[in-house]
Amino acid sequence: MGYIHGTEPREQRRLSELNRMTNRAFVAFLGVGPGERVLEVGSGLGLLAADVAASAPGVEVTGVERSPDQLAAAIPAPGVRHVQGDAHRLEFASGSFDVVYARYLLEHVADPAAVVSEMHRVIRPGGRIALQENDISLLRLDPPCSAFEEVWAAFASGSAAATP
Numbered sequence: 001m002g003y004i005h006g007t008e009p010r011e012q013r014r015l016s017e018l019n020r021m022t023n024r025a026f027v028a029f030l031g032v033g034p035g036e037r038v039l040e041v042g043s044g045l046g047l048l049a050a051d052v053a054a055s056a057p058g059v060e061v062t063g064v065e066r067s068p069d070q071l072a073a074a075i076p077a078p079g080v081r082h083v084q085g086d087a088h089r090l091e092f093a094s095g096s097f098d099v100v101y102a103r104y105l106l107e108h109v110a111d112p113a114a115v116v117s118e119m120h121r122v123i124r125p126g127g128r129i130a131l132q133e134n135d136i137s138l139l140r141l142d143p144p145c146s147a148f149e150e151v152w153a154a155f156a157s158g159s160a161a162a163t164p
């Protein structure tokens, strides 16, 4: 099974809007310094990578992305290069990056521990790794709405089943 969100234009627009709402806080959290070499694993349309590259002078961001559709739609931005690859087997030498991050990726991969291990391999000694994921179990409605809870439970199990 493929990427659960798919790559239809309407869904791409929805994800882009979400990106715009959440990027600023993540970029501040990442705190990339001037000239740092950065890797984003599962870079999608490259919107976050573009904001990270613009956050300090001379930052170079490599975005590695598995989907040819996502790569074809990725937005060109200064300081960002996109490459095709699988997060489980990163094709970079050990210790190549100062900062390695992934956002909203681990929920989509077959073996999250293997992905994190690869991220650790390609970071230089003393470098930084950052991960951010959604926890969709942390939703509580008050007053409760059983119809929505049914839909949400179906969404959660559908997401789990769609992970390759």
Ligand SMILES: C[S@@+](CC[C@H](N)C(=O)[O-])C[C@H]1O[C@@H](n2cnc3c(N)ncnc32)[C@H](O)[C@@H]1O
Binding pocket: 003, 019, 041, 042, 043, 044, 045, 047, 048, 064, 065, 066, 067, 070, 085, 086, 087, 088, 102, 103, 104, 105, 108, 109
């Ligand atoms: C929800 S998007 C997140 C995009 C971006 N990181 C962000 O925060 O806006 C997840 C991306 O991970 C990619 N992806 C899923 N499995 C992957 C894998 N094994 N290797 C590389 N990319 C993968 C998907 O194709 C998709 O573009």
